Amino acid sequence: MTALDQYFEKHFKTSTELLNGRSVQDGYIRSVGLQFGELQTLIGKDPLFRDACAVAHGRTIISGENRMNLYLLIKYFLPRLQTGHIIEFGAYKGGNSIFMAYVAKALNLDITIYCLDTFTGMPKTDPSIDLHTEGDFNDVDFDELKNYAHNTLGLTNISFVQGLFSDTAESVVSEAGSFSLVHIDCDIASGVEESYEAVKNNMVEGGYIAFDDALFSSCLGATVIIEDILIRRDGLNSEQIYPHYVFRNFDKV
Numbered sequence: 389m390t391a392l393d394q395y396f397e398k399h400f401k402t403s404t405e406l407l408n409g410r411s412v413q414d415g416y417i418r419s420v421g422l423q424f425g426e427l428q429t430l431i432g433k434d435p436l437f438r439d440a441c442a443v444a445h446g447r448t449i450i451s452g453e454n455r456m457n458l459y460l461l462i463k464y465f466l467p468r469l470q471t472g473h474i475i476e477f478g479a480y481k482g483g484n485s486i487f488m489a490y491v492a493k494a495l496n497l498d499i500t501i502y503c504l505d506t507f508t509g510m511p512k513t514d515p516s517i518d519l520h521t522e523g524d525f526n527d528v529d530f531d532e533l534k535n536y537a538h539n540t541l542g543l544t545n546i547s548f549v550q551g552l553f554s555d556t557a558e559s560v561v562s563e564a565g566s567f568s569l570v571h572i573d574c575d576i577a578s579g580v581e582e583s584y585e586a587v588k589n590n591m592v593e594g595g596y597i598a599f600d601d602a603l604f605s606s607c608l609g610a611t612v613i614i615e616d617i618l619i620r621r622d623g624l625n626s627e628q629i630y631p632h633y634v635f636r637n638f639d640k641v
C-alpha cells in the first residue's frame with residue numbers, strides 16, 4: 389500500500405450518495421487536497437503515477453494538477469461505480485489518453501480508453517467566442533502515435549479514433565455503450581458541446597464528465613457551453629471547480 393493509498397484509506401469515508409447531483413465531500417477531498425493539501429506531494433511520489441507520467445512524457449500538454457485529478461478519479465473513485473469505459477475528446481499527441489490507458493491496465497480495469505481527435509489540428513472555430521483558430525495543434529504524427537501506444541508500450545486497451553467528433557462520436561458511443569469517465573479537452577465551444585451531447589445519455593450512474601479547459605482564460609468558448617448548456621439548460625451542479633470542472637448525475641438530462 390502506498391502513502392497515497394493510506395491517505396485515501398484514512399480520509400475517504402464519504403458515502404456515494406449524491407445531493408443535487410454531486411458529492412460535496414468527494415469534490416473537497418480531491419480539490420482541496422490538490423490545491424491546499426498534501427495530495428500533490430503524495431501523488432508525485434506514487435510509483436504508478438510516476439510510471440504512467442513517464443510513458444506519456446512529451447506527448448501531453450495538460451497540467452500536472454489535472455493529470456493528478458484524473459489519476460485520483462480512475463484509481464479511487466471509478467471502482468465505486470459500475471464499470472464503464474473512458475473517453476477523451478481532444479487528445480492532440482495522445483499522451484493523456486496513453487497515461488489513462490497505462491493506469492487502467494495496471495489496475496486491471498477491463499475497459500477501453502477511446503481517444504478522439506482530428507489528429508490534424510483544430511477544425512473551424514468561432515471567432516466570436518473562441519481564441520483558438522483552425523489548424524492549431526496540427527503537429528501530430530498519427531502513425532507514430534499509434535505505433536508507440538500499441539507496439540512500443542503494448543497497450544491493447546486504447547482505441548484511436550480519427551476525425552471530427554461530429555463524424556465519429558456517435559458510432560464510438562454506440563460501440564462502447566457506457567462511460568464512467570469522460571475527459572473533454574477540446575478548447576472550443578463547438579467541440580465541447582458536441583462531446584457533451586454525444587455522451588450525456590450514456591454515463592453509468594454517478595459517472596464523471598471532467599472539463600479540462602472551461603476554467604482556462606484562453607477557452608471562454610468551453611466555459612460558455614458549461615454555463616449555457618450544463619448549468620442553465622440541464623440544471624446541473626458541479627462537484628469540482630478545481631482543477632477540472634467536474635459534473636455527474638446525468639440521468640434526468
Ligand SMILES: C[S@@+](CC[C@H](N)C(=O)[O-])C[C@H]1O[C@@H](n2cnc3c(N)ncnc32)[C@H](O)[C@@H]1O
Binds near residue numbers: 478480553
Ligand atoms: C488542447 S488540445 C488537447 C490536449 C490533449 N488532451 C493533451 O493531453 O495534450 C485540443 C484538441 O482538440 C481537438 N479538437 C477540437 N475540436 C475538435 C473536433 N470537433 N473534432 C475533433 N477534434 C477536435 C484539436 O484537434 C486539438 O488537438
